[in-house]
Amino acid sequence: xxxxxxxxxxxxxxxxxxxxxxxxxxxxxxxxxxxxxxxxxxxxxxxxxxxxxxxxxxxxxxxxxxxxxxxxxxxxxxxxxxxxxxxxxxxxxxxxxxxxxxxxxxxxxxxxxxxxxxxxxxxxxxxxxxxxxxxxxxxxxxxxxxxxxxxxxxxxxxxxxxxxxxxxxxxxxxxxxxxxxxxxxxxxxxxxxxxxxxxxxxxxxxxxxxxxxxxxxxxxxxxxxxxxxxxxxxxxxxxxxxxxxxxxxxxxxxxxxxxxxxxxxxxxxxxxxxxxxxxxxxxxxxxxxxxxxxxxxxxxxxxxxxxxxxxxxxxxxxxxxxxxxxxxxxxxxxxxxxxxxxxxxxx
Numbered sequence: 001x002x003x004x005x006x007x008x009x010x011x012x013x014x015x016x017x018x019x020x021x022x023x024x025x026x027x028x029x030x031x032x033x034x035x036x037x038x039x040x041x042x043x044x045x046x047x048x049x050x051x052x053x054x055x056x057x058x059x060x061x062x063x064x065x066x067x068x069x070x071x072x073x074x075x076x077x078x079x080x081x082x083x084x085x086x087x088x089x090x091x092x093x094x095x096x097x098x099x100x101x102x103x104x105x106x107x108x109x110x111x112x113x114x115x116x117x118x119x120x121x122x123x124x125x126x127x128x129x130x131x132x133x134x135x136x137x138x139x140x141x142x143x144x145x146x147x148x149x150x151x152x153x154x155x156x157x158x159x160x161x162x163x164x165x166x167x168x169x170x171x172x173x174x175x176x177x178x179x180x181x182x183x184x185x186x187x188x189x190x191x192x193x194x195x196x197x198x199x200x201x202x203x204x205x206x207x208x209x210x211x212x213x214x215x216x217x218x219x220x221x222x223x224x225x226x227x228x229x230x231x232x233x234x235x236x237x238x239x240x241x242x243x244x245x246x247x248x249x250x251x252x253x254x255x256x257x258x259x260x261x262x263x264x265x266x267x268x269x270x271x272x273x274x275x276x277x278x279x280x281x282x283x284x285x286x287x288x289x290x291x292x293x294x295x296x297x298x299x300x301x302x303x304x305x306x307x308x309x310x311x312x313x314x315x316x317x318x319x320x321x322x323x324x325x326x327x328x329x330x331x332x333x334x335x336x337x338x339x340x341x342x343x344x345x346x347x
Contacts, residue, residue, distance in 0.1 A: 078127035084111050118171030140164045147174060148181050151228045152195025159184050175230050182229025191217055193224075200224045200234060207238055210261040211245040212286030212295070249295050251304035262286055262295065268309050269294045276316040278325045290319070 079086040088109065092102045106112055115123065126133040141164035145155035163180050166172060187193045193201060201224050208215060223240075226232030245262050246253040252265050269291055274281045286292060297307035316322060 075128050078124070081127065082111050084109050116170065119169050122169040122171075137164060137168050140167045143167070144177055144181065147177055148184075150195055151178065151181055151185070152193045152197030153181050153184050154186070157184055179229045179231060182225050182231070185221075185225050185228070187221055191221075196228045197224050200227045203234060204237055204241070208241055209285065210263040211241050211256075212248060212262045212266075212292070213241050213244045214287070215241070215244075249304075251297075251306065252295070266291055266295055269307075269312055272309065272313050273316060276313060276325070276327060277319060277321050278327065279321075290316075 079089055085106075088102075088105055091097075092105075097105075112120070122133070125136075141161060144160050144164045144167055148155045148157065148160060160181075163177060166180065167177050170176075185193065185197050187201075191201075192198065201220065204220055204223060208220075223232065223237040227234055227237065242256060246256050249256070249262055249265075252260075252262065255265060256262065263286060266286060270281065270284045273279055273284050273288075273290060284291065286295070294307045294312050297305055299305040
C-alpha cells in the first residue's frame with residue numbers, strides 16, 4: 001500500500017537514490033549521459049563510461065517543470081499563480097537540487113510562511129483538483145448551515161459560504177465555526193430569536209426576573225451571543241446576575257449565594273400582598289415598589305434586615321389600595337356590626 005505523503009512530499013516528492021523524482025512507473029526516467037572529456041566505448045559497444053573507470057555514476061533525471069509539477073500534485077497554472085514558487089521550482093529543476101535543499105528553500109518562501117499547513121493543503125487541492133475541493137466545500141457548507149440553524153442563525157445567510165470556506169481552508173473545528181457564526185445572530189424587533197440562542201435568551205430573562213435584576217437589552221443579547229458562540233457560558237452570565245442581586249439585597253446575600261432566588265425569599269410578602277390587597281399573584285413581582293421596599297428594609301439602626309411579616313401586613317392595610325378591597329369592606333362591616341352590637345341594636 002503506498003504511503004500517505006505529508007505536505008512536503010506533495011510539494012516536492014521523495015528523494016530516492018539520488019533522483020529528483022519518486023519512482024513512478026507511468027513516467028519513464030531517462031538518465032543523463034555522463035560527462036567526460038575522453039569518453040570511451042565499452043568493448044561490447046553497450047554505452048559510454050567516464051575515463052578512469054570505477055563504475056557508472058548516479059544519473060540525474062532530465063525533466064521540465066511541468067512534469068515535476070504533475071508528479072507532485074501541482075499544476076503549471078498553480079505554479080504560475082504563485083511566481084515565487086514557480087521560480088523556485090525552475091531553479092530546483094535546473095540545479096538538480098536534493099529534496100532536503102528544496103524543502104529548506106520552500107519553507108523560507110513568503111508563500112509557505114503566509115499560510116498554515118491546512119491552508120496550503122486546501123490551496124493546493126483547489127488548484128489541482130477543483131472537483132474534490134468543491135465537494136468538500138459543499139459538505140462543509142452543509143455542516144456550517146446545520147450549526148447555524150441549531151444556534152438560531154439563519155442558515156441561508158450569505159455569510160455561511162464565507163464561514164464554510166474558512167472552515168475548510170483553515171482547518172477549523174466546530175468551536176471555531178460557532179464563534180464566527182455567532183457574530184451573525186439577529187434578534188427581531190421584539191428582541192426574540194430561535195434555536196439555542198432563543199433558549200438562552202429565555203433562560204437569562206427568567207433568571208433576572210427571579211433575582212429582581214434588570215439589565216439592558218444589549219447586555220442580554222451580548223451574553224446570549226457569547227454563550228452560543230462558546231466565548232462565554234450560561235453560568236458566567238448567571239453569576240453576574242447573582243452578584244447584582246446580592247448587591248441589591250445585601251441582607252439576603254448568604255441565602256442568594258447558597259442558591260436561593262430573591263423571588264423565593266420574597267414569597268411571604270408576595271402572598272400577603274395577594275391576600276390583603278387582593279392583587280392577582282401573577283401581577284406581583286420583585287419590581288413592585290411595595291415588595292422591593294420590603295426586601296430592602298433597614299432596621300432603626302440602619303442595618304439591612306428582614307421586615308417582620310406582621311409589620312408588612314399592617315403597612316398593606318394602610319395602603320390606599322386596601323380601601324377598595326373586599327377585605328376592607330368586610331372589616332368595615334365587621335366594625336359597624338360590632339358598634340351596633342355595643343348599642344344593643346344587633347344581638
